[in-house]
Amino acid sequence: MEYNKRVEGGLSLNAKEDIARVVIRDALERYKRPFVVWSAGKDSMVVLHLIKSYVEKNNMEMPPALFIDHGQHYDETLELIEKISREWNFKVIYARNEDALNKVKDGKIYVKDLDEENQREVRKIGFLEDYFEYSLDTDVGNHVLKTVAMNNAIKRYRIDALFTGIRWDENPARSWEVFISPREEPPHVRVHPILPFTERNVWEYTFKYNLPVHPLYKQGYRSIDGKYDSKKTSDKPAWEQDLEHTYERAGRSQDKEGMMEKLRRFGYM
Amino acid sequence: MDVNVFLIVIDTLRRDVMSLYGGDTDTPFINEIARDGVLFENAVSSGNWTPTSHMSIFSGLYPGEHGVHENYDEGDEVIFKKMLEYDGHWFVKDLYKRGYSNIGYSTNPWLSPSSMFDLYYSSFTFFSSEYLTEREMEAVRDYKKYGKNRIDATEYLLLHGKFKEFSHYYHTFRWMLKKKREYGYPFYKASDIIIDNILNSSFNEPFFTFINFMEVHEPSSSWELDTDDRKIKYNDLFGFDVIDDRKIKDVKEGYRKSLKNVDYEIGRLVNFLKKKKMYDSSLIIITSDHGQAMKEQRKIPFYGHGNFLYDEIIEIPLIVKYPGNVKIKRKSGYQSLVNIKKLIENAVDGNNEDVLTEETVFSEMFGPIHNLKRLSDEGIIKKMDNIYEKIIEYFPKRKAVYSKGFKLVINGENGEVEEFTFHGKKANVSEHPNVIKNLRDEISIFRGNEKFVV
Known part of the structure; x- marks a missing residue:
C-alpha cells in the first residue's frame, strides 16, 4: 500500500526532541493524572525515555505506564516490560479486557457470551455477526481487546492525560493528529510528543541514548504488537531497512484499507 | 419519557x-x-x-x-x-x-x-438557617443583660417601660418554644x-x-x-x-x-x-x-x-x-x-x-478546614506560637482508599499509615504486606502529580 507520508524532514533530531520536551512539560503541568501507553515497542520506548528524563530533571514523579494486554503478546515483550519497569522504577498497569479474554472458545469469541458492556462495544463499531476470531486482525478484535481495555483503564484510574508514541509518518489516519488532542468518551486528552519524529529519528534517538531494544526488531520486524498479526518486513534489523521508501507497518493487519481510521474513531491511538 | x-x-x-x-x-x-x-x-x-x-x-x-x-x-x-x-x-x-x-x-x-x-x-x-440561630443566640445573650433570670429580666423590662423590647423577646422566645415543642430540639434549620x-x-x-x-x-x-x-x-x-x-x-x-x-x-x-x-x-x-x-x-x-x-x-x-x-x-x-x-x-x-x-x-x-493561624492570632482559639507545626501534625494532607473490605489512610507528609482496617476493625499492617502494597499503589496512582508522599 502506498500513500504520501507526512514527513517532517527539515528539523533536526535535537529540535524534535526539544518540541517533545515542550509538549511533555505542558501536559505534566496542566494535567493531574498522566499515564504513558507503553508497549515496549520502539516509539513508546522513546516517549517513556523523554518523560523519564524530564521528570528526573524536575524532581517530579514518573507517571505510571499503561500496557495494553490483549493476551497475544510475545514473551519477549512481557519480559522487557517487566525488566525495564523494574530497572527504571515505575509502575505498570496491565489493561486487560478480562471478560473478553475469559470468553475465548476455540479461538473464537461469541458475542452472546460477553457481558453487557462488551456487547454494547461490539455493536457500537457496527459488528453484527454472532462471533469473531480471537485475533487483532479484525477491527472488532482490535476494538474489544485493545481499545475497550484501554478505555476501561482510563475510567478506572481517572486518567486525564494519556501519552502515546504515535507519529505523523506512520499512517494516513495519524498524519493530521495534533500534539494535545481532547477526547470525549471517556473524557481525557491524548498527548503526542513525538509526532514529528520519523521512523529514522526513532532509531537515531534509541541509539543516541542507548535505549533497550525489543529483540524482534533485530530479527527484521519494524512494527510489533500481537504475535499473530505482526510480520517481518525483511531479515535485516529494522534500522537497516529502507525506512524512507518502504512502508513501516506493512507487517501489521491494522493498516488494511481504512481500518486504522475506523479504530481511531472509536478511541484507538 | x-x-x-x-x-x-x-x-x-x-x-x-x-x-x-x-x-x-x-x-x-x-x-x-x-x-x-x-x-x-x-x-x-x-x-x-x-x-x-x-x-x-x-x-x-x-x-x-x-x-x-x-x-x-x-x-x-x-x-x-x-x-x-x-x-x-x-x-x-x-x-x-x-x-x-x-x-x-x-x-x-x-x-x-x-x-x-x-x-x-x-x-x-x-x-439562612444560620441567621435564625444567630438571632436566637443574640436574644438569649441580650436578655441576660436585664436580669439574672427570666423573671427578673421580664420584671425589669416591664417596670422600665421597655414594652417594645419586651414584645420582641416575648415573640422570639415563644417561637423558639414552639419549635422546641414541635421538634424536641432548640434549633430551627x-x-x-x-x-x-x-x-x-x-x-x-x-x-x-x-x-x-x-x-x-x-x-x-x-x-x-x-x-x-x-x-x-x-x-x-x-x-x-x-x-x-x-x-x-x-x-x-x-x-x-x-x-x-x-x-x-x-x-x-x-x-x-x-x-x-x-x-x-x-x-x-x-x-x-x-x-x-x-x-x-x-x-x-x-x-x-x-x-x-x-x-x-x-x-x-x-x-x-x-x-x-x-x-x-x-x-x-x-x-x-x-x-x-x-x-x-x-x-x-x-x-x-x-x-x-x-x-x-x-x-x-x-x-484543616479553617484558617487556624488566623483563629489563633485573633484569640478565637487559644494562641499557639508553633501553629504550623500543629497543623502538619494534626491535619496533614490525607488520602483514604477503600477496596475489598480494607481501608487505608495515608499521611501525605510522611507516607505513614494512619489507619488500616478490615470491615471497620483495626487490621495488622505486618500481617497484610501485599494488601498494604496494593492499596499504597492505588493511592500513589490516584495522587497523580500531587506532592503527596506514599
Whole structure:
C-alpha cells in the first residue's frame, strides 16, 4: 500500500526532541493524572525515555505506564516490560479486557457470551455477526481487546492525560493528529510528543541514548504488537531497512484499507 | 419519557446512626423509600465537609480534580473564591440544556448565591438557617443583660417601660418554644419551610430538585449555642478546653432528634409526590455530604467534621429509588459521591444499571478546614506560637482508599499509615504486606502529580 507520508524532514533530531520536551512539560503541568501507553515497542520506548528524563530533571514523579494486554503478546515483550519497569522504577498497569479474554472458545469469541458492556462495544463499531476470531486482525478484535481495555483503564484510574508514541509518518489516519488532542468518551486528552519524529529519528534517538531494544526488531520486524498479526518486513534489523521508501507497518493487519481510521474513531491511538 | 429527579442531601449525616444501616435511630419515611429502591451499603464521601463533597457530587470529580478544597494556610477562606472560579463539568448545566427545570433549596451558606451555586437553576432558594440561630443566640445573650433570670429580666423590662423590647423577646422566645415543642430540639434549620415551598409549587416537568437539609448539622445541643463552634472544636482537640462526655451525650441526643425531624419532612414530600402521582416515575436519591465525629475513640478524638478521614466522617448513607421502582442489580464494591453525576445522567437517558459502585474508592483532605493561624492570632482559639507545626501534625494532607473490605489512610507528609482496617476493625499492617502494597499503589496512582508522599 502506498500513500504520501507526512514527513517532517527539515528539523533536526535535537529540535524534535526539544518540541517533545515542550509538549511533555505542558501536559505534566496542566494535567493531574498522566499515564504513558507503553508497549515496549520502539516509539513508546522513546516517549517513556523523554518523560523519564524530564521528570528526573524536575524532581517530579514518573507517571505510571499503561500496557495494553490483549493476551497475544510475545514473551519477549512481557519480559522487557517487566525488566525495564523494574530497572527504571515505575509502575505498570496491565489493561486487560478480562471478560473478553475469559470468553475465548476455540479461538473464537461469541458475542452472546460477553457481558453487557462488551456487547454494547461490539455493536457500537457496527459488528453484527454472532462471533469473531480471537485475533487483532479484525477491527472488532482490535476494538474489544485493545481499545475497550484501554478505555476501561482510563475510567478506572481517572486518567486525564494519556501519552502515546504515535507519529505523523506512520499512517494516513495519524498524519493530521495534533500534539494535545481532547477526547470525549471517556473524557481525557491524548498527548503526542513525538509526532514529528520519523521512523529514522526513532532509531537515531534509541541509539543516541542507548535505549533497550525489543529483540524482534533485530530479527527484521519494524512494527510489533500481537504475535499473530505482526510480520517481518525483511531479515535485516529494522534500522537497516529502507525506512524512507518502504512502508513501516506493512507487517501489521491494522493498516488494511481504512481500518486504522475506523479504530481511531472509536478511541484507538 | 424524561425522568424527574430528586437529590436530597442530608448534610452531616453519618450512616451508622440510621436503623437502615444497623443504627439506633429509626427513620420510617426514609425506610419506605429504601423499600421501593436500593440501599447502597458502602458509600464513601470524596471529601470531609460541605464544599469539597458537594463539588464532587455536581462535577463528578474528586476534590483534587475539581480543585475546590482547603489547604494548610487558608482553610475555608479561599473556598468561595475557588467555587466562583470553577468552570468544569456540572450536571445541573447539562440538565438545563436538556430542557430540565432545575429547582434548588439550601440552608447551607456554602450552597448559596454567594458561591454562585444557584447557577443553571430556574429557581434556587437559600434559607439562612444560620441567621435564625444567630438571632436566637443574640436574644438569649441580650436578655441576660436585664436580669439574672427570666423573671427578673421580664420584671425589669416591664417596670422600665421597655414594652417594645419586651414584645420582641416575648415573640422570639415563644417561637423558639414552639419549635422546641414541635421538634424536641432548640434549633430551627428550616426543613419545614423547604417542604412547604415544594408542596406549594407548580411543577414544570421534567424537573430536577436539589435539597440540602441542614437539620443534623451542628449545633445539636444547647451548650453549643453561646460559643463560636471553632473555639469549641479546636480547644477541645488541642486539649485546652475538653468537651466532656455529658455534652457529647447531649449532642448525640440532639443529632438523633434532628434526624427524626428530617425524616418526617421527607415523609411529607413522599406523600405529596404519591398524591401527585409523581413518586413512582421519579429518581430519588438520598445521601449525605459527610458524617460527623462525636469524639469516638481515636488517636485524636474530635467533635465535628472536616480535618480527618475517620469512618464516622466519610462513611455516608446512600439510598436510590430508581424510576419505576426498579430494583437494579448492585455490583460489589463501594459507592462514591463522584458517581452521582453519572447516576443522574444515566437515569435521564433511561439507563438504570449500577454506575455508583466501583471496586476502589477514595476520600481526600488537604489540611484543616479553617484558617487556624488566623483563629489563633485573633484569640478565637487559644494562641499557639508553633501553629504550623500543629497543623502538619494534626491535619496533614490525607488520602483514604477503600477496596475489598480494607481501608487505608495515608499521611501525605510522611507516607505513614494512619489507619488500616478490615470491615471497620483495626487490621495488622505486618500481617497484610501485599494488601498494604496494593492499596499504597492505588493511592500513589490516584495522587497523580500531587506532592503527596506514599
